[in-house]
Amino acid sequence: MTTGTVLSGLLKDFGLVEVLQVMELGGMTGALHLKQANGHMGIIYFNEGKMANCSEFDPGALTLGDVLQQLGMTTYQHIEEAFSQQLQDPFGKRIGERLVASGAISDKQLRDALRTKAIWTIRELSLWKDGAYDFMPAPNVQKLLPYGEASLNIEVMRVTMEMIRYSDEWEEMIKVLPQGIRTALRMSPAIPYTMRFDMRTLELFTHVNLYGRVRRIASVIRRPEMDVARELAQLVQQKFLLVIPQMDMLQRGYSQKGNDKKVQLPEPAEKLRLENFELLNLISRMEQAWMKCRTPMEQLPAMVQFVNWTMDALADTCRANGTELDSNTLRSLMANENLSNMGSYDFKVDQNHIDVESFTSLCYEVMSGDMKKAEGFYDEAAMVLHRLLCTIFETINARVADPRERLENQEVWEAMFEQFALRSSEV
Numbered sequence: 001m002t003t004g005t006v007l008s009g010l011l012k013d014f015g016l017v018e019v020l021q022v023m024e025l026g027g028m029t030g031a032l033h034l035k036q037a038n039g040h041m042g043i044i045y046f047n048e049g050k051m052a053n054c055s056e057f058d059p060g061a062l063t064l065g066d067v068l069q070q071l072g073m074t075t076y077q078h079i080e081e082a083f084s085q086q087l088q089d090p091f092g093k094r095i096g097e098r099l100v101a102s103g104a105i106s107d108k109q110l111r112d113a114l115r116t117k118a119i120w121t122i123r124e125l126s127l128w129k130d131g132a133y134d135f136m137p138a139p140n141v142q143k144l145l146p147y148g149e150a151s152l153n154i155e156v157m158r159v160t161m162e163m164i165r166y167s168d169e170w171e172e173m174i175k176v177l178p179q180g181i182r183t184a185l186r187m188s189p190a191i192p193y194t195m196r197f198d199m200r201t202l203e204l205f206t207h208v209n210l211y212g213r214v215r216r217i218a219s220v221i222r223r224p225e226m227d228v229a230r231e232l233a234q235l236v237q238q239k240f241l242l243v244i245p246q247m248d249m250l251q252r253g254y255s256q257k258g259n260d261k262k263v264q265l266p267e268p269a270e271k272l273r274l275e276n277f278e279l280l281n282l283i284s285r286m287e288q289a290w291m292k293c294r295t296p297m298e299q300l301p302a303m304v305q306f307v308n309w310t311m312d313a314l315a316d317t318c319r320a321n322g323t324e325l326d327s328n329t330l331r332s333l334m335a336n337e338n339l340s341n342m343g344s345y346d347f348k349v350d351q352n353h354i355d356v357e358s359f360t361s362l363c364y365e366v367m368s369g370d371m372k373k374a375e376g377f378y379d380e381a382a383m384v385l386h387r388l389l390c391t392i393f394e395t396i397n398a399r400v401a402d403p404r405e406r407l408e409n410q411e412v413w414e415a416m417f418e419q420f421a422l423r424s425s426e427v
Helices: 016-025 064-070 076-088 095-101 108-126 156-173 200-211 214-221 223-235 248-252 277-293 296-320 329-336 356-367 371-397 404-418
Strands: 006-010 031-037 039-048 052-057 131-137 185-187 241-243
Touching: 006 016, 016 031, 016 156, 031 404, 039 108, 052 108, 052 156, 064 076, 064 095, 064 108, 064 214, 076 200, 076 214, 095 108, 108 156, 156 223, 185 200, 200 214, 200 223, 214 223, 223 241, 248 356, 277 296, 277 404, 296 329, 296 371, 329 371, 356 371, 371 404
Parallel strands: none
Antiparallel strands: 006 131, 031 039, 031 131, 039 052, 185 241
């Protein structure tokens, strides 16, 4: 089953708890991919044998917003406000960081929520009885984690204990809530006799009519989903609630519509995903343009043009996801990375484009004069533009959910930049 640090197999032969124990004992660093025949996927990240993070790819998967609401840390309104800001500025802060900045939650609450989300996600994955797993090792977990996240470093022992407890509880409850935490419910037909319910139960009935799914109900009423699932399961057993069959769920629109050929993420993540960023087409276009640049005087403006092309491709991707890229995204990114200027020259930036003509005029002015000054200018300009292109790429690539695709993108991008690594002696 293992070859060096590579681990793969079937969950029916070797359960997820046992796989995690192998990760811990081997002190492994990398990403464990889980995949079911229906296309559902999960990824568990490890850092030297500890769980660094965990993600599930499914429209009904747990989100940070769910956790923050269920733990009573903030409200749906605050989360929606932060989300709308992120849609306009995908290079800026993430939703959790925006909530901290606005004062809606504290740094500690965000850290606790992120750890809870990882543990609650992996306990969901522990219910998978079939599917395949495949471990992808890496020397550094930061290259695998999306969005530049820090490793959570959660002890595997704590994780596996929670997984076992959760699996044991669902062994009986799954008979009542057949789709688990994603089960959709509706009220039973009118009860032919008078019943008295407490306020807690009446609240559940109200939200079943409005929201249907167990997880969504829990988030809206701001209570942990397992507590809510237990109470809803009892009401189903008492025949006050009925389970909506999965086929009916599809017909009624409970399941997110979309391209069945790709793994669907929860709605907030779907709008921000960048897997369809046209990286290969962009790189091919850059390479062709670079080959036509014969002199340093042509090369530097070309790199500025590459920045503009990359921002155009990003804007196209955002539009394809139903969002619009904020017109100040590039300006903000350059300011955050201290790349807004070269000495006394400030890049002119408007609508996510650097003014190529202005920069080209500067190149002609400086590089047509003193050779030593021209050489120094070229070195500085090449370094700044190289850093800027790399920063934009890394920010885009961090929004790609699949670590395999991120690593492949990284290799292609780095190979392209080898062509740009010109020496000042060539000036």
